Amino acid sequence: MSYRGVPNNGFNGSTAMNQQQSGFDYSAGQSRAFNAVNQNNLSNGNKANYSNNNSGNFMNKIQNGFDQMNEFAEELTDKPIVKRLQPYIPGLARFFIVATFYEDSIRLLTQWSDQVFFLHKWKHYPRWFVIIFLISVTIVMIIGSTLLVLRKQTNYATGALCSCIILQGLVYGLFTGSSFILRNFSVIGGLLIAFSDSIVQNKTTFGMLPELQDKSQKFKGYLLLAGRILIVLMFVGFAFSKSWFTVFLTLGGTVCFAIGYKTKLASLLLGLILVVYNLSLNNYWFHQDSKRDFLRYEFYQNLSIIGGLLLVTNTGAGDYSVDSKKKIY
Template identity: 85%
Template sequence: MSYRGTNNGFNGVPAMNQQQQQQQSGFDYNSAQNRAFNAVNNGSNNHSANGNNGSFMTKLQKTLDQMNTFAEDLTDKPFVKKLQPYIPGLARFFIVATFYEDSIRLFTQWSDQVFFLHKWKHYPRWFVVCFLVLVTLVMSVGSTFLVLRKQTNYATASLCACIIVQGLVYGLFTGSSFILRNFSVIGGLLIAFSDSIVQNKTTFGMLPELQDKSQKFKGYLLLAGRILIVLMFVGFAFSKSWFTVILTLSGTVCFAIGYKTKLASLLLGLILVVYNLSLNNYWLHTDSKRDFLRYEFYQNLSIIGGLLLVTNTGAGDYSVDSKKKIY
């Protein structure tokens, strides 16, 4: 049996005490103990310093989580639950509001539109009349179909085509603000179209699908729509105060990648609502500035509709929020 004693030496020889062992071996036990103690303390201090470096990110993450929880809990409020069935329809109406406004403007200012395109842009009169009639009908009918979720693929394609064709005919693609704003409107249209896609439950033979292709397509549409919507905020943010710049850029990045999407949608929507009501108040003007402000107001309203719809549909499969649920 092996030796297990602590106070006796091996084979009956008394064990040396600690001081005798140190003297014989030349090893200073107390010094070694102090060095070990200091090393442990230094390690703890270094860990604490690293923790302080990461404390800002930890606090930021905690704050974002709390704000996102508030945004999520907001949908559980009784008054929100009563409104929730109407939110998608209201959001789709906001998205197409700019097309309704444009149709009404073309109809009420018909002579001015014909004069501008015929005399200033030098298009043939027959082409101008046919173009204005066609665009007015397409925008009115396409917007109505999109609101009612009827033939949404044709409605979305026709409204996107109206944006591009009008920009070319009127020569509006020279301004970066126009391009970014209208790309954002197209993003809202894509989000509205994705909302109309219903997930297929069965395939041939009544067997469940392992991977729903319609949901995959919907995820791509939502991703494209989110990226296009935030383009308008690129030029919008840098012309405002530094506080608005920080909030807007933070919201656009989170919205584009689909991180804390509901919170980002509400934040960007709130900023745009305040800006729209305070600066694009066309109802207070009677001069030529009225038309310009009304145009911007309804285009911003379309973007607000896209943001509102995302709060209801979510960011889709291709987003950080979706990946966090999986992993």
Template identity: 45%
Template sequence: MSSRISIARPASGGYQPPPYQPDPHGFGNSRPSSGYRAANPDDPVEKFRVVAQQVEDNVEIYTQPLKPHLPAIGRFLIVVTFLEDSLRIITQWSDQLWYLQKHRHFPWGISHLFLLMNVITMIVGSGAVITKKHSEYAVGGLLGVVIIQAFGYGLIFDLNFFLRNLSVIGGLLMVFSDSMYTRKKLFAGLPSLSENDRKKYFLLAGRVLLIFLFIGFMIRGEWSIARLFVSIIGLAACVMVAVGFKAKWSAAFLVLMLSIFNVFINNFWSVHSQHPQRDFLKYDFFQTLSIVGGLILLVNMGPGGLSVDEKKKTY
């Protein structure tokens, strides 16, 4: 028996080949192609996209010399507020004890232990973050300091303090994300998140928390036209950081804006050393530096997997 397949002949005789089908299995796109349409250069959205791309390219170009040093700079700035705070406690030891015992009603020994534990944790934790030694434990210790001080000094219900410390926590989470390494499962048989999964969630949390400093800036102080203008631009950049849209560009912009704001608004060096406002300005100055450090780490690492920028690469 022949293995060939015979082709039917029409009744009129003569061989007629079957009609040509360019896509016999139907894998092609059945919809008619509309053709390539060039972007309209006069479209405002297209203009913004081009400008944003140019700015992002310039940020990438001009930060290249600093690129190898950005992680170290960011880490140092993040913990500088803890170093300043530990130095302030040491140099104002008696005043700190008086406040805790008189106004916070700490017992004599507990007040000493409270201050001593804070100083040791801040110095050791800051050194570990800067040197990248056991950063995960250092971040945990510094997070504990933020929480304990909020309750110990009775500032948990101070909105400005609360928002600022949320941003500091965001900076610490950026350090944690930068320091993450692959760990084996703690318990056999139990599911665990991979390093990349953990990192992208911590990056998302860090990005969102970092912007609370600017929200605190917006809700305090007297309003003016200049303040309104700066607030609108800054809020737009904060939203871009939070959702991870042009995150490197917006984070670099906030670094520049907060640095200028910090020098001109929190200029504690221009206030007399005996003036009570000096300590508040110094505290705000170094906390803002910590948040700038978190944004610098964001510029270096990028926004991570849970971001608009990353989704644009996928789709």
């Protein structure tokens, strides 16, 4: 026959007699050994559970801290002083967004001869082209910025200002620098957010057709998504030139802002970082000559991006964001 297990060997008989003769209780020893093994296994399991609980508690603490900061950002809009200022925030944000265009127009008018000399002598453009180009760009930037602040013809104003950015980059030959490209893409992102804000305020339907309203809402959502992504491009170069703590905060804020997660907190965080560095590093009022012009350009470019961030805190992230999907699901 085949093997069926360990033979009995007379455990109940001879073993019991040996126990009586030796005075050792084999059953009790076997129970103690069994309990020791089980206790050791339980101890190892408790250690593993303790380790898992520690890591889980650490992540929970981070999540709780993040939620508390987000609650603070959400509750900030309920403060009485913020409630009083809230009707003026969109207008102030739009003015910040177009401030760089007003500054550029003033610079062209006050430095007219220098601009003509640079484009005509150094860039070798015909003089008649330079004159027409500078006059056209100056007028378009002033009118387009004013229309955007007043929320009048915002589609034409946004298109005209975006065209000015592209044309000036091409004519002045500024598209060779990555910093210029990223910064001006972010300014375009702010313009798109300002344009989307006009769609939020001007909700109109024709003949009470809900389909047109749905198309308008979808278009607004796409604009906000594109604007959020373009705005954070500037922070790619900005973050890595600062301290490691600023890099950590900026990267976390840009990811959350781009995907629309805890958007109000991310907007306030990025805006605060940009305000601090703008006032401390781009303080052009303390400098003279060419450095003053360069810092002033940087200051108003950053102010434009701050305006876009401020506007998002008021309008929200839009339909195409994690915050919006969380409300649905």
